[in-house]
Structure formats: structure tokens, C-alpha cells
Amino acid sequence: MEPNTSSDFSVGRKADSLGLSDEELVIAYHERTKHHYQRYAASLGYLDWAKQPDAFRRYDGAPLVSLPLPAQGRELPFWQLYVRDSVVPAPLSVESVSLFLRYSLSLTAWKQFQGTKWSLRANPSSGNLHPTEGYALLPSMDKLHTRAGIYHYAPKAHGLELRADLDPSFWASFPEGSFLVGLSSIFWREAWKYGERAFRYCQLDVGHALASLRYAAAVLGWKVRLLDRVSRAALARLLGLDRDADYVRAEREDPELVALVVRDERRCNRALSLSEELITEVANSQWCGKANVLTPEHGVEWPIIDQVAAATMNPKCLTKEAFSSFPSEAHLFGAPVRAGAFTAEKVILERRSAVSMDASTTIAAATFFRMLARVVPTRDGRAMPWDVLPWRPRIHLGLFVHRVNDVAPGLYMLARDPERVTSLRQSMRPEFLWQRPPSCPQGLPLFLLKEGDCRAVAANVSCGQDIARDGAFSLGMIAEYMDSFVVYGAGFYRNLHWEAGLVGQVLYLEAEEAGIRATGIGCYFDDPVHEVFGISSRDWQSLYHFTVGGPVEDGRLIKMPAYGPGGAR
Numbered sequence: 001m002e003p004n005t006s007s008d009f010s011v012g013r014k015a016d017s018l019g020l021s022d023e024e025l026v027i028a029y030h031e032r033t034k035h036h037y038q039r040y041a042a043s044l045g046y047l048d049w050a051k052q053p054d055a056f057r058r059y060d061g062a063p064l065v066s067l068p069l070p071a072q073g074r075e076l077p078f079w080q081l082y083v084r085d086s087v088v089p090a091p092l093s094v095e096s097v098s099l100f101l102r103y104s105l106s107l108t109a110w111k112q113f114q115g116t117k118w119s120l121r122a123n124p125s126s127g128n129l130h131p132t133e134g135y136a137l138l139p140s141m142d143k144l145h146t147r148a149g150i151y152h153y154a155p156k157a158h159g160l161e162l163r164a165d166l167d168p169s170f171w172a173s174f175p176e177g178s179f180l181v182g183l184s185s186i187f188w189r190e191a192w193k194y195g196e197r198a199f200r201y202c203q204l205d206v207g208h209a210l211a212s213l214r215y216a217a218a219v220l221g222w223k224v225r226l227l228d229r230v231s232r233a234a235l236a237r238l239l240g241l242d243r244d245a246d247y248v249r250a251e252r253e254d255p256e257l258v259a260l261v262v263r264d265e266r267r268c269n270r271a272l273s274l275s276e277e278l279i280t281e282v283a284n285s286q287w288c289g290k291a292n293v294l295t296p297e298h299g300v301e302w303p304i305i306d307q308v309a310a311a312t313m314n315p316k317c318l319t320k321e322a323f324s325s326f327p328s329e330a331h332l333f334g335a336p337v338r339a340g341a342f343t344a345e346k347v348i349l350e351r352r353s354a355v356s357m358d359a360s361t362t363i364a365a366a367t368f369f370r371m372l373a374r375v376v377p378t379r380d381g382r383a384m385p386w387d388v389l390p391w392r393p394r395i396h397l398g399l400f401v402h403r404v405n406d407v408a409p410g411l412y413m414l415a416r417d418p419e420r421v422t423s424l425r426q427s428m429r430p431e432f433l434w435q436r437p438p439s440c441p442q443g444l445p446l447f448l449l450k451e452g453d454c455r456a457v458a459a460n461v462s463c464g465q466d467i468a469r470d471g472a473f474s475l476g477m478i479a480e481y482m483d484s485f486v487v488y489g490a491g492f493y494r495n496l497h498w499e500a501g502l503v504g505q506v507l508y509l510e511a512e513e514a515g516i517r518a519t520g521i522g523c524y525f526d527d528p529v530h531e532v533f534g535i536s537s538r539d540w541q542s543l544y545h546f547t548v549g550g551p552v553e554d555g556r557l558i559k560m561p562a563y564g565p566g567g568a569r
């Protein structure tokens with residue numbers, strides 16, 4: 001397959017000594033990190049356990065504020081998170097910030113098998129390696145600290161490490177009662193196991209973490225907005241990630257994103273930015289703590305990861321796009337969803353990946369349609385969690401349907417942007433049917449492409465993983481790829497993965513609410529999945545796979561609580 005030459009990438013900044021533009025470098029990175037039937041992307045090829053990174057970043061010497069762990073969190077049903085303005089916003093306090101972090105980035109369980117113990121978190125992560133670090137920039141709150149500060153979140157302690165004080169004037173341009181959250185990635189955590197493909201997994205994990213933050217905010221009646229005008233260089237200074245002296249021999253963190261958490265949506269201005277002066281003031285304040293070393297000697301390094309990170313530093317600023325051609329909530333769901341089995345807390349804290357699927361559970365068509373409707377933004381652009389992203393969806397779902405009552409098994413397409421149906425259709429096999437499934441809600445842009453048993457092919461393209469075959473359905477997330485670089489620049493490579501991660505997190509939680517389970521699938525054969533759908537141009541790329549179905553629990557594992565007796569703290 002030849003690279004698409006129709007798009008003009010010469011506009012991009014020359015990225016490296018080879019004279020590649022940022023866009024060319026990103027495309028080259030993506031190509032070389034594809035898994036093929038006959039060759040996997042470059043990695044060590046085995047697990048060097050002696051070099052396994054410490055799962056927890058800490059800043060030695062930074063004062064730790066332990067967050068309270070209420071025995072009971074917020075009592076509201078999961079479905080209510082989607083009902084706009086139905087949750088009374090919690091006041092900003094140490095208790096509400098504690099719950100926000102508990103529901104988004106905290107530990108949710110420990111598991112043990114034959115003397116080995118490991119923790120699991122509210123946000124999932126490829127290989128459970130957790131490259132994503134969380135930060136909170138908080139105004140002063142009683143009990144927490146007398147001064148506003150920049151805090152690193154320490155999940156094992158469920159505490160906040162004070163990295164630097166913030167002058168109270170910092171908050172002058174932000175709505176009252178709001179605060180900022182930041183995410184960074186430690187690429188080494190994933191590269192240790194996955195080699196060059198690790199950058200992709202880190203970005204998918206950021207997407208999952210961003211969705212986790214959005215859902216956690218929803219439980220507290222808060223909103224989250226990406227501040228996409230803040231450059232990554234500015235973000236590095238804001239979070240102290242550029243402070244060489246604090247990372248002597250320690251693995252660096254790459255700045256990913258900063259978002260505003262706000263109680264009143266009307267007070268939320270996406271254009272809010274952080275001026276150079278403000279950031280310089282922060283950078284010049286007194287910082288404390290030195291980052292811990294996760295692996296003393298790395299051995300093999302993967303320099304392409306730093307190169308693609310550098311090439312994706314500055315996406316073009318995103319403006320809020322129009323969603324008027326999208327379905328309304330009524331059209332998407334048929335009837336509004338106002339009932340469900342579980343509380344939000346239960347769904348969020350008990351979410352787990354299925355390690356194996358039972359090859360028998362069948363789900364109702366209504367459940368299937370509802371899950372898919374949750375990944376499509378509504379026409380007002382305000383459906384949770386999609387209100388966190390300012391851009392129109394660029395990830396579409398190629399589905400392998402196995403076991404859904406009254407929905408014929410086969411290949412399906414969900415165009416998450418209804419205006420992309422035609423271009424998807426033109427790029428895929430001409431013999432595909434593009435038929436609307438019977439009883440599918442009118443506004444759900446779902447199409448049957450081809451009827452038939454696709455269990456074997458689903459497993460096959462997901463690196464032979466049975467979970468893709470034995471669930472109710474699995475899918476490939478197909479991105480509008482080349483055009484994204486033309487419109488937004490090379491930096492949007494990260495955003496495409498974030499969007500895919502968000503889709504994944506919605507499916508994880510929806511599966512939990514439906515009493516079944518899901519699993520993210522980062523290991524898939526890139527080009528063979530394009531082949532299934534007849535995609536031959538590089539304008540579209542599959543970025544992530546997913547499976548949903550009836551799980552098989554591994555009864556040999558001992559489960560322990562996240563915190564308290566038997567857990568951490």
C-alpha cells in the first residue's frame with residue numbers, strides 16, 4: 001500500500017534530521033509500529049522482570065496530604081450521570097476533590113495470585129502498566145493547605161503531594177470554585193513491555209483517564225473542559241515537568257493535557273488560557289520533591305517514542321465545531337434512559353476488564369443500541385462525556401456482531417459523525433449492504449455491511465485473542481486519519497487516540513451497567529482489519545479494538561480492597 005500523496009504535508013514544521021515534517025514523522029511512526037501477521041512492532045520480545053518499572057511515581061520530599069475516604073460516596077444511579085443538570089453540583093472541598101480523584105484515578109482493588117499482588121485502578125491501562133500521572137491545581141481549601149497549590153496525585157496513598165504553592169491571584173481569571181486537572185505520561189512504563197508501539201498505548205490510556213475524569217466530575221455535578229490553547233511546553237512548565245533538577249536519573253513525564261473542572265457550565269470559557277506571565281510566575285515559585293526512579297537501568301531504549309512525542313507537541317488550536325447535523329437524544333435512544341440496575345459509584349469502582357469471555361452470553365438489541373448511542377455526541381454538543389472534547393468525532397466503529405438478540409451476526413459500521421457515512425461507504429467494499437438494522441433507533445447511524453459469522457475473523461485481527469470472538473460483539477475503531485493532520489496538524493495524532501480511549505471508557509462503563517464486561521484491545525493487526533472492511537487508503541486507520549460480552553471470572557485470584565485493611569494505606 002502506498003502512502004496517500006493527495007494531502008499536502010509540506011506545510012508541517014521540519015521535525016528531525018531526516019528532514020521529515022512532523023506529519024511525515026507521525027505517519028512513519030504509525031506504519032513502523034503496526035503489527036503484521038508475520039511481524040510484530042519492535043519490542044524486547046520478552047518481559048525483563050528485573051527492569052519492571054515501579055507502578056507508583058512519588059515526589060520524595062513533597063508534603064503528602066492524605067485525602068479522606070468516606071465509607072459511602074455519592075448515592076445516585078449511573079444513568080443519572082447522562083441526564084443533563086440533574087445532579088446538584090458539590091461545593092469544592094477536600095471531600096469532593098477526594099471523591100473526584102477516587103472515581104477517576106484511584107486504586108479500586110488489589111489482586112493476588114500465587115504470592116504476586118498487584119493493584120487495579122478506576123482508569124484502565126494497557127498491560128495494567130499505568131503510564132498516566134494525574135495533577136490537580138487547586139485553590140486554597142480548608143484542611144488541605146492554607147495556600148493554593150500544584151499537587152501530584154499519589155493513587156496508592158490516595159493523597160496529594162504538594163509540588164508548588166500557587167499564588168491566590170492565579171485563580172483571578174478562572175470561575176469561582178473551579179480547579180484544573182493535568183495529565184502526563186511516563187512512556188517508559190509502557191515501553192518496558194511494548195517497545196515502540198508504547199506511545200500509542202500511552203495516548204489511549206490518556207483518553208481513558210480523561211473519560212474517567214469526566215465521569216467522576218459528572219457524579220459530583222461538575223463539568224470538564226479541555227484547555228487546548230495551552231501549549232505542551234507551557235503545560236510542562238505549569239506542572240514542573242521541565243525541572244531537570246527534580247528528575248535526576250528519574251524517568252521524565254511528557255505533558256499531555258490540562259482541563260478545567262467547573263461547577264457552572266455557563267461560567268466555563270474554552271478560550272480560557274494561561275498567559276506566559278502566569279506560567280512564568282508558577283515556574284518561579286518554590287517547588288518541592290524529587291521524582292523517584294522507576295527502573296534504575298533501562299537497558300534497551302526506544303528513541304522513536306521521543307521523536308513522535310516531539311512531533312506531536314503542538315496541535316493546532318481547536319475551535320468548538322458545529323454539531324447541528326447530529327441526532328438529538330430522543331432520536332439516538334428512542335426513549336430516554338431513566339432506569340438502570342446500579343449506582344454510579346458501583347459501576348465506576350467495580351469496572352473491570354474481562355480476561356476471558358464465555359462464548360455464550362447474548363445481549364438484548366436494546367442494550368446493544370443503547371451502548372452504541374452513548375458513544376455518539378448529540379446535536380447540542382453537550383452529551384456527557386463528549387462535552388469534554390471540542391472537535392467532531394473522528395473515530396468510527398467497525399463492528400463484529402456475534403451475539404445480539406434480533407440483530408443478525410455480521411459486520412456493521414457505526415458512523416459516529418452522521419456526515420461521514422458517504423465517505424466511509426466510498427472507502428469500503430462496494431458490495432457492502434449499508435442497511436439499517438430493524439428496530440435500530442432512527443438517529444443511530446448504524447449500518448449492516450455484511451451478514452455472517454465473523455467470530456473467527458474478529459479474533460484473528462485482534463492478534464488471535466479469543467476475547468474478540470467470545471463476546472457479544474467486538475470492534476475496530478477506525479479513525480479519519482490523514483485529513484485530521486491536514487486540519488489540525490501532527491499533534492492531533494494524540495487527540496485521535498484520546499477520542500478512541502474515551503469511546504473505550506464509555507463502553508467499559510456501559511458494559512458494567514448492563515451486567516456484563518468489556519476489554520480494551522491494543523494488540524491487533526493493523527492492516528488486516530482494514531482488509532476486512534475493504535479499506536485500502538491510508539485516509540482511515542484502525543487505532544484501537546474493543547470487545548464486550550459475558551465474562552468468565554478467574555476464580556483462582558484473591559481480591560482485596562483498594563484501601564484499608566488488606567489494601568493500601
Ligand SMILES: Cc1cc2nc3c(=O)[nH]c(=O)nc-3n(C[C@H](O)[C@H](O)[C@H](O)COP(=O)(O)O)c2cc1C
Nearest residue numbers: 120121124125126127128204352353520521522523
Ligand atoms: C489501551 C488498552 C489496551 C489494552 N489491550 C489489551 C489487550 O490487547 N488484551 C487484553 O486482554 N487486555 C487489554 N487491555 C486491558 C488491560 O489489560 C486492563 O485494563 C488492565 O489489566 C487493568 O485491568 P482493569 O481494566 O480491570 O482495571 C487493554 C487496556 C487498555 C486501556
